Amino acid sequence: MDVAQAIRNRCSCRNYQDKPVEQDKLLAVLEAARQAPSAKNLQDWRFVVVTDRERKKQLAQAANNQTFLENAGAILIACSVSDHVMRCGQAVGPIDVAIALEHMCLQATELGLSTCWIGSFYPDRVRPIVGIPENVVIVELLALGYAADTPKEHRREPLERIVSFDRWQF
Ligand SMILES: Cc1cc2nc3c(=O)[nH]c(=O)nc-3n(C[C@H](O)[C@H](O)[C@H](O)COP(=O)(O)O)c2cc1C
Structure with missing residues (x-):
């Protein structure tokens, strides 16, 4: 599968088979994160991979009761450990982590796996589940x-709605 195909095929999956992700595939997905670009090459990301059933259940509850998470083979908790801010004023952490996450999504797609980004969660309820x-x-x-x-x-949205050339024309 080429990159364009992986981009087209990736979509958010909210219904998982109760089936573990093989270790070699999991490692390939994590390697895709490791290869991502990052500001100043700080690699401001840490990932906790949760496969334990009880912890996945607790994470689903902490994620606003998105119960479909329980069946996913793994739930990755993506964290940032620095408070570095770029000259442009943007925090490095969320950007670095986001790029790494999408690398993982595309690699997962190529391997026949599915993903779903989860932003609807309560960090302070996630923290104690794995000791962050x-x-x-x-x-x-x-x-x-x-x-x-x-x-x-x-x-x-069509391209013409989201892109303008040479000047702001929205
Ligand atoms: C930052 C971010 C947070 C998201 N949070 C959730 C979430 O909490 N629950 C969920 O079901 N989908 C979540 N999504 C998935 C989006 O709803 C989804 O990407 C969007 O509807 C487009 O659909 P697609 O991913 O299938 O192309 C999130 C996506 C992003 C990028």
Whole structure:
């Protein structure tokens, strides 16, 4: 599968088979995160991979009761450990983590796995489940596993709605 195909095929999966992700595939997905670009090459990301059933259940509850998470083979807790801010004023952490997460999503797609970004969660409820210290920012969760159904086609704005050339023309 080439990159363009992986980009087209990736979609958010909210219905998983109750099936673990093989270790070699999990490592390949994590390696895709490790290869991501990052500001100043700070690699401001840490990932806690949760496969334990009871912890996944607790994470689903901490994620606003998104119960589909329980069946995902793994839930990745994506964290940032620095408070570095770029000259442009943007915090490095969430950006670095986001790039790494999408690398993982695309690698997962190529391997026949499905993913779902999870931003609807309560960090202070996630923290104690796996012992994440207070000074660490929990940026996102990511569900990873085998889809139990085929997700619907996703709607996207046309290019002319989101791009202008040479000057701001929206
Ligand atoms: C930052 C971010 C947070 C998201 N949080 C959630 C979430 O908490 N629960 C969920 O079901 N989907 C979540 N999504 C998935 C989006 O709803 C989804 O990407 C969007 O509807 C487009 O659909 P697609 O991913 O299938 O292309 C999130 C996506 C992003 C990028």
